[in-house]
Amino acid sequence: MSDALLQIRNVKKWFNSKDKRLMVIDGVSFDVQEGEFISILGPSGCGKTTLLRIIAGLEKQDEGEILLRGKSISGPGQDRAMVFQDYALFPWRTVLGNVLFGLEIRKIQKKEALEKAKSFIKLVGLEGFENSYPHELSGGMRQRVALARALVCEPDILLMDEPLSALDAQTRNVMQAELVRIWEETKKTIIYVTHSIEEAVYLSDRIAVLSKRPAKLLELVNVDLERPRDRFSKEFVNLRAKIFKLIQS
Template sequence: MTDSSRRRPRVSIEGVGRQYDSPQGVVQALEGVSFGVEAGEFVCIVGQSGSGKTTLFRIIAGLEDATSGTVYLGGDPVEGPGPNLGLVFQEYHLFPWRTVAGNVGFGLEKQGVDHEEQERRVRELLELVGLDGFADSYPRDLSGGMKQRVALARALAVDPELLLMDEPFGAVDAQTKRMLQNELLDIWSETGKTILFVTHDVEEAVKLADRVVVMATDPGRVREIVEIETERPRSRSDTSFGEYYERIMKLIRA
C-alpha cells in the first residue's frame, strides 16, 4: 500500500471501554482501547478468548454502546448500524427465501436504488466474488464457502466506508478457508476497501493484514500493534511469516 493511500484514519477507536454488571459485580470487558485504521488498510484483531474482540467488534459496528470512549468513522461518531458499515459474520445470515441475487441486492432495495441500477450492481458483485452463474440459486443450494461469498457481496453492495468482518471463515473447512482468504485479498486489492477483520487464527492474521492489533485480557486492551512488512502473497513456509507468527503468539500468551 502506498503512502498516498494513508492520508487520514478511516476509523478511529479512541479510549473505548465497556463495563457489564454481573452477579459478581462490575466486569470490565474493555478498557482504554485506542487505535486507528487508515483508508484502504487491512487490519486484523487477534487475542485470546476473553480479550474483548467480539465486544469491540459490536461497538465499532454500532451494535453495542461503549461505556467510555468513542468510535469515529470518516470523522463522525458511530451511533448505530448504517450503510457506511458493511458487516460480515461467521454465520452467513442469508435470507433463505431470497435468491442469491435477492440477498445481494437487499441493501440496495432498502436504499431505494432503482431496479436497473440494482441489477447492474448485483451482476458486478456476483462476478467479483465468483458467483456470476448463481444469481437465481437459493442459499440451500450453496456450499458454506459460496454462502460466505454471497454475504461478502451483500456487504459490499451498498459501497460501505468500512468492511467489518468477525471470524468470517471460521465455519468452513481448511481448504475452503485458504481459498476464501486469497479471494478476499483479491477483492480488497480491486476495491480498495478499508477492512477491519477479527480472528482467533494468528496464521490468518499474518497472511491477510497490513497490521495486527494484539489484544490482552482482564480487561481487554491493546497489548501491541504489529506491522506486517512482508510482501504479499505470503507463504507459511517463509521465514518472516514464521517469525511474525511466533512474535504475535508470544504477545497473546504474555
C-alpha cells in the same frame, strides 16, 4: 488532527452479569487508515466481537469514543457493513435476491440495482449461481454471498467477525486468498476479527493484538510481507511466533 479514517479512542466497556459488572474492554485506542486491512486478534472471549459491534454502532461503549472521518459514531450507518461468521443470509431468497436486499431497502432503481448486484456476484466469483438458494451452496460460497451483499452497498468500512471460522481448513485458505484479491480490487477498508494468528498474518497490513479479557491493546504489529504471502516462508513463520509469544506473555 489525525487524518485516519477511523479513530478508536480509549474505549472502555462493561457488561452487567448477574450481580457484578464485568469489564470487557479496558481502554483500547488505535487508528485505522483508509484502504487498510487491519485485524483485531485476541484469545476467545477477550472482547473482539464487542469491540467490532461498538465500531458498527450496534453496541455502546461506556467510556471513550470512536470517530469516523472525525465524527463521533452514535449508531449504525451505511458507511459500515458487517459480515458475520454464520453468513446471516435469507434462506428464502436466491443469491441474487440476497445481494439485492440492501439495494431494495435503499430504494435503488431496479435496473441499476440488478446491474450492481450482478457485478458484485461476479466479483466474489459466483457468476452462474444467481438463482441458487443458500441451502444449495457450500459454506465458502455462502460466505461469498455474504461478502457480495455487504459490498454492494459500497460501505466505507467492512467489518468482519471471524467470517471464515466455520469453514474447513482448505476452503478457509482459498477464501483468505479470495478475500485479499477482493480487497485489492475494491480498495475497501477492512477491520477483521480473528483468533487465528496465521490468518491475521496472512491477511493484514497491521494487527491489533489484544490481551485476554478485559481486552487491552498489547501491540500494533506491522506485517511488512509482500502479497501473495507464503505461509511457510521464514519471515511469515517468525512473525507468527513473535505474536504467539506476545499473546502468551
